[in-house]
Amino acid sequence: MTEKNTETKKTTPEQVEEDRALDLALRPKGWDEYIGQKKAKQNVQIMIKAAEKRGESCPDHMLFHGNSGLGKTTLAYLIAKEMNAGIRITSGPAIKKSGELAAILTNLSEGDVLFIDEIHRLNKVCEEMAYPVLEEFNLNLMVGNGPMARTVDLNIPRFTLIGATTQLALLSGPLRNRFGATFRLKPYSKEEIEKIIRRSAEILGVKIDEESIKDIAERSRFTPRVANRLLKRVRDFAEVEGDGTINPKITKKTFDSLNIDEKGLESGDINILTTIMEKFDGGPAGIKAIAAAANENKDTILEIYEPYLVQIGFIKRTSRGRIATEKAYNHLEK
Numbered sequence: 001m002t003e004k005n006t007e008t009k010k011t012t013p014e015q016v017e018e019d020r021a022l023d024l025a026l027r028p029k030g031w032d033e034y035i036g037q038k039k040a041k042q043n044v045q046i047m048i049k050a051a052e053k054r055g056e057s058c059p060d061h062m063l064f065h066g067n068s069g070l071g072k073t074t075l076a077y078l079i080a081k082e083m084n085a086g087i088r089i090t091s092g093p094a095i096k097k098s099g100e101l102a103a104i105l106t107n108l109s110e111g112d113v114l115f116i117d118e119i120h121r122l123n124k125v126c127e128e129m130a131y132p133v134l135e136e137f138n139l140n141l142m143v144g145n146g147p148m149a150r151t152v153d154l155n156i157p158r159f160t161l162i163g164a165t166t167q168l169a170l171l172s173g174p175l176r177n178r179f180g181a182t183f184r185l186k187p188y189s190k191e192e193i194e195k196i197i198r199r200s201a202e203i204l205g206v207k208i209d210e211e212s213i214k215d216i217a218e219r220s221r222f223t224p225r226v227a228n229r230l231l232k233r234v235r236d237f238a239e240v241e242g243d244g245t246i247n248p249k250i251t252k253k254t255f256d257s258l259n260i261d262e263k264g265l266e267s268g269d270i271n272i273l274t275t276i277m278e279k280f281d282g283g284p285a286g287i288k289a290i291a292a293a294a295n296e297n298k299d300t301i302l303e304i305y306e307p308y309l310v311q312i313g314f315i316k317r318t319s320r321g322r323i324a325t326e327k328a329y330n331h332l333e334k
């Protein structure tokens, strides 16, 4: 994602700088605070309990996929907590050399959780080095070079790898197969997002009425991180323009001023839609052509704009390209 996007787009589900402190403060600290995702939650808890019952030090490796901001990192923390385990956090792009991965692995303790975020971006050399580790907890290290080179086999303590990815399709088959279970995090329902906003407002100590909760939920892209970020924006407005209490008037003012419409769409989303409508007669149009005509990066469209536009039924993906739906036309006419 480019600088420009993180600065201008308020409803992007990706973590931006201002989210870090907020994420930390609002992150659920127990299963009961982790709203929704019932299936993933249940299955994960069963995996942990079953491993315990068998007397194993930790459950199988787990993979979580789903859009940014849906709660993958939070789940990893909750799992480590439930396991009473230590957690090591890293990410695919952060591990540049195999030596770095070896250092992480050899420093793990029995029963630890290793969380690798954006695991689809782990480089090939590291990935291949990880295979025997994930299967047999055996690390084959190359020591020295030239004629003096030899391999040493190291035993790694049993641990649980938790991988997270926004792009399951970019994960290689062999890596995917080494996870004992794969879970997809789903978009949240309106009611679930409302619950999350209610809880967050309580933690932030801000008064908010039910109508405002609904207004924020509607614009949140059904993504907890976005909901929390919007809540914070509205709170800022309430503090500066009012007495700190959030009401529908303040909420409306905030969204008007930030240019976020009732569906949570911003200028970038509207640009994609109007491009398909005006330059391609509503489609079908190929993604590359849309990107060029809208003057947007293809990957940004695929990762940021399109998933939500498809989810709310404004864009339809067909074998011949993207189509703007009647729903989208109706929305933009208003």
Ligand SMILES: Nc1ncnc2c1ncn2[C@@H]1O[C@H](COP(=O)(O)OP(=O)(O)O)[C@@H](O)[C@H]1O
Residues within 6 Å of the ligand: 022, 023, 024, 026, 027, 028, 033, 034, 035, 036, 037, 067, 068, 069, 070, 071, 072, 073, 074, 075, 196, 224, 225, 228
């Ligand atoms: N199920 C949930 N219930 C309550 N809050 C959640 C939930 N999932 C995510 N959040 C909130 O959204 C923020 C982003 O979640 P995170 O786990 O960092 O998402 P991801 O790792 O998938 O990008 C967290 O700080 C947390 O406050």
Ligand SMILES: [Mg+2]
Residues within 6 Å of the ligand: 069, 072, 073, 074, 117
């Ligand atoms: Mg995360």
